[in-house]
Amino acid sequence: MTFPGNIPRLSIALVSEHASPLAVLGGVDAGGQNVHVARLAGALADRGHRVTVYTRRDSADLPEEVVLRPGVLVRHVPAGPPRHVPKDALLPYMPAFGNCLAAQWRVRAPDLVHSHFWMSGLAALQACRELGLPLAHTYHALGTVKRRHQGDADTSPRSRVGSEIEVGEGCDRVVATCRDEVAELTRMGIGDSKVSVVPCGVDTDRFTPEGPAADHGTHHPLLLQLGRLVPRKGAEVSVAALARLPEARLVIAGGPPAGELDRDPEVRRLREVARNAGVADRVTFTGGVPCEDVPALLRAADVVLCPADYEPFGIVPLEAMACGTPVVATAVGGQLDTVAEPDCGRLVPPRDPAALAHAVGELLLDHERRAACGAAGRRRVLARYGWDQVAAGTEAVYRGVLSPRPAVTEVA
Structure with a gap:
């Protein structure tokens, strides 16, 4: 056979x-x-x-x-x-x-x-x-x-x-x-x-634009960074970029369970970075997110941020694209292949908050461009991933x- x-x-x-x-x-x-x-x-x-x-x-x-x-x-x-x-x-x-x-x-x-x-x-x-x-x-x-x-x-x-x-x-x-x-x-x-x-x-039946979106209780533009809370993932860059995006809110999802966030060294460090940048009131740490809740979280975001210093492949950009959400990622590793710019999102240099903020700002200012990026990302995932x-x-x-x-x- x-x-x-x-x-x-x-x-x-x-x-x-x-x-x-x-x-x-x-x-x-x-x-x-x-x-x-x-x-x-x-x-x-x-x-x-x-x-x-x-x-x-x-x-x-x-x-x-x-x-x-x-x-x-x-x-x-x-x-x-x-x-x-x-x-x-x-x-x-x-x-x-x-x-x-x-x-x-x-x-x-x-x-x-x-x-x-x-x-x-x-x-x-x-x-x-x-x-x-x-x-x-x-x-x-x-x-x-x-x-x-x-x-x-x-x-x-x-x-x-x-x-x-x-x-x-x-x-x-x-x-x-x-x-x-x-x-x-x-x-x-x-x-x-x-x-x-x-x-x-990526599971294109689970990560899809159709379905519920998480409710974050805000009408402001919502940025999401999702993944392990380790320095190389670049959450500090996302926080610094937020200072240049005065209307936006940032959700950082990942790390220990919500009840243990206060004891986590990386969370404490990032909170200090946010306070020093004057954006502590616009950053939310969710802690670890159950796998079944991730698609709704990705659908709720206006832009998903993937600003890692390096990334051997990077699955979060694919999951976001599958959900029809545009991505701004660093031009490293597998993200160079997956995030086809300008159609599906933007690529920026690592450790560059100004470049990250500029790329995100352009997308936030143009709803039609964001929607087109999201649709193109979904098509790319279906065709290749x-x-x-x-x-x-x-x-x-x-x-x-x-x-x-x-x-x-x-x-x-």
Whole structure:
């Protein structure tokens, strides 16, 4: 039996050592990669493939395997203590993780392995070399970029960049999420002839212009910044830009639960920035937002701000565009690909409050332009970033990896 693109039904192993598709989002080390792995697995299953996700057992209570949905199985790999370990401390357990993968794959080998994040790549490469299995790899974030921007604050193992090069050279194909990542990989010595670009995706049925919008109790222009409250996301830039937009209000959504905001160091720092800028009365911190409430929040905004210092891909611009809301984002990482200006929004330099305010101000002054940006953003997402397109693109990469090899065996 064959499926779209005449590729036989495959048994696919997705390896995601710290980012389980079962994790509750918003927790420590739980974010975009978890969503990506879960949705990619589901979309590949929709195309007829059988997918198993291998992730580290981080609780003694977890069963050996869990059915995520029809066609997708999650297997918990016993590597390291069965409790949460920060991802930057997981490297010592990757040889054991790789040994477990090899042991399971000796019994029933997948047709292809696709690892996610550099440590997953190390474990998967170890097992694939031992068993002669084909390997595709997605980094999700690169140590070179993190080190460049965070300097001494980077908590990654010092061996990370070298290990990323080892994985890139050892795998059969690198699946990058944007063109900027391809350029970074080239500087690392991983030539673009070995790299395919398949972007991250967004749920276009859930993130849509139709539906309720959150009520913020104001008739003033509403700006929204959504995401983790860490300095690199640029909320300080949004607050500083607000001082140049006297009629606007800013909602900063993300971080700890609302009841814990007063104790959060980043919230306290940003509140001080707002007081010093004279805009404290126009900034609202919501705390963490349940996933089901995010679309309504995006629909309520006049403009969504994504002013990160750097962004390996950036899913919030896609979610906003899918909801028909224009975006002003920094010209970094994946945002260079997703936010097509001027049609879908605006791109500005990072750490530049004046440029951010100018771009936002132009959109706020012209309702028709905002509406046109929102509509164009929705069209762009539907054309390029739905999970069905992402799965088809990923499947095409798999086909390329497998083509020089003997024909794969169809799954019973």
